Each structure stands twice: as structure tokens, then as C-alpha cells.
Amino acid sequence: MVSRPDTSNYRELFVSDTPMMDMRAPVEFEQGAFPFARSLPLLSDEERAQVGVEYKERGQDAAIRLGNQLVSGPLREERLAQWCQFAKENSNGYLYCFRGGLRSSTVRQWLHEAGIDYPLVIGGYKAMRQFLLEELERSVERIDLVLIAGKTGTGKTRVIEQLPRSVDLEGLAVHRGSSFGQLLEPQPRQIDFENSLSIALMKLLTGGKQRVYLEDESRLIGRLYLPESLQEKMKAAPMLVVEYGLADRVEVVLEDYIVDLGGRYAGRYGGEGHQLHKERLQQDLFRIRKRLGGERYQDVNTLMSAAFDQQACDGNTSAHRKWIAILLGQYYDPMYEYQLSKRGGDVLYRGAREGIIEWASRAA
Secondary structure, three states, X not given: OOXXXXXXXXXXXHHOOOOEEEOOOHHHHHHOOOOOEEEOOOOOHHHHHHHXXXXXXXXXXXXXXXXXXXXXXXXXXXXXXXXXXXXXXXXXXXXXXXXXXXXXXXXXXXXXXXXXXXXXXXXXXXXXHXXXXXXXXXXXXXXXXXXXXXXXXXXXXXXXXXOOOEEOHHHHHOEOOOOOOEOOOOOOOHHHHHHHHHHHHHHHHHOXXXXXXXXXXXOEEOOEEOOHHHHHXXXXXXXXXXXXXXXXXXXXXXXXXXXXXXXXXXXXXXXXXXXXXXXXXXXXXXXXXXXXXXXXXXXXXXXXXXXXXXXXXXXXOOOHXXXXXXXXXXXXXXXXXXXXXXXXXXXXXXXXXXXXXXXXXXHO
């Protein structure tokens, strides 16, 4: 393998989706990581803790000796084999630890002894994380932001998916944004969400163009929050407003939250999927019961339960339209009107999804 120099060109690493192996302990990786990094730790969590105690009590040399004792023999060979395999499969990659220090240099030395020269990321995870935080703020300041707005059920995400200069915030957050937006997959950690958002904006701005389309979101997408600087920019950003009548919006919600989400539950849980889907939506409904009001909550809950029962009986989803229409017309629409009144940006265009996409293509 041809020797390559170490790098501190973090921008190139992230824009190019460069594969990296992370030498930090699993618990560190779980606390925050990068999209194209793979956890291949030098030390396990327990081993790291032992080495840390040794370092505090007896110093660096003693900690290094203990680390070499812990990772030796067959265990060393097993981990070395994983690093060698990664290096061979990712000839353009890099390795790093927390600060680009002892752990990464140790692994590089062991790889060198195995006949593989593999470069380091200078400064390690800490430097790359700081770069992404700073770059996120720079990107938010630079972007020419346009929001895709509209009432619940207008299919704003469908528009975002068709616009090449867009970032799908809900996709990055693994959440559909509403009170019922939780998917089967867990949401990423806040740090990972910020890292992915920073990288996505960086990529869009690399070509020199500054126009970026985002879906109009509240401060929170599930349990993840948007950076404050982005929240402030969104308040004054111009908007393209997707508009459809209530009947059309009911169909979009039916497709997303009953047909599609129900299919995901069935795919994962088989025969139990329908009941779990029903329980999940009823739990979501219960969480907003105070804002709905007691009587309306009971009405919607009764209609929802009956609709799921009918669906279980004959596969017909039509009864779901009743409770969806109530929630849209009496809960989500008033909330949207209030939130829209807080936006300061101009409305550049109103219309159907196709019209929004056409407007954006002409403005490119």
C-alpha cells in the first residue's frame, strides 16, 4: 500500500465521504461519531477504564505497559486483523482517536509492523467535531435559505426530496416532525444529527451556490433540536407554501402514517405489527390530549381504535380518514396558522407540489 501523509484537511474528509476507523472506546463512539466512521477500538470500555486508572495513579509509561498487557496475544491479533481488513478495503481512508494521540499512533505502528502504512487524522475526533460545529455556523450564515412551508399533510417532504439543493431535516433526524412522527428506527444522538447537518450544508455550499431549501420545522424534530442560529434564520426566511385542501391532505397522512408506517411495523414484527402500530399511535395521541381537550381526545381515540379494528378485520383503511380529518382541521391547522404568523419571511409562491418544484427549478 502506498504511504499517504497524515491530514488535517477536515473539509475534504467530510465532503468526500472518506472512510475512517475510530480507535476510541465503544462508549466514546456511542456518545458521538461521524457518518462514514467505523468503530474499531484499540481498547474496550473496561480496558480503557483500567488504563485510565493506571495513568492517574502511576503515569503514562505505566498506563502504556498495562495497555500492551491487556491487548496482547490472540486479542491483539484479532483486533489487528480487523484494522488490516479495513485498511485494505478502504485504501483512501484514515484512522483517528480522540485527540490524534497515543491510541491512533499505537494502532498505526502496529499496522506498519504488519506491512500497512495508514495515515492519521491530525487532532482526531475532537478537532473534527470542533470543525463541524464552526462550519455549521458558517454555513448557516452563508446560505440563501428558502423554506418549504405548508399545513400538515401537504407533502412538504415530498417536495424536499425532489429538490437537488435541499437538506431533508426529518430524514437526518429519523423522524417525521409531528407528534406522530416517530419511526421504528431510533433517532440519532444530538451530536450525530449536528454532524450530519453540518456535512450536508457543507456539501451544498462547496460548489459556490448558496441557495438551500429546507422544510419549515419547529425548534424540535422529535427529541432533536435545531441549532439556534438556524432557528433564527428560518424565522425570517422566504417561503414556498404548499397548498392543498383538507381531503387531499387526509390522503397524504393516511399514506404516510397508516399505510407506510403500518407496512414497516408488519415488516418488522409480522402478525404483531398491526397491534403495535395501533398502540404507538394511541400513545402519541395520549401525549397531546391536554392540548386537544378531553372531549375531543376521547372522540379521536374512539375513532382511531375503531379504524384499526376495522383494518384488522378486512384490511380496509378508509375509517382512518375520520380521525385524521379531525386532527388536521381542529388541531394541526390552527397550530400551523399560529406558527406561520410568527414567520417574518415573504411568501414567494403558493401552490401544489408540482408548482413549487417548477418554481425552484426556474430559480436555480
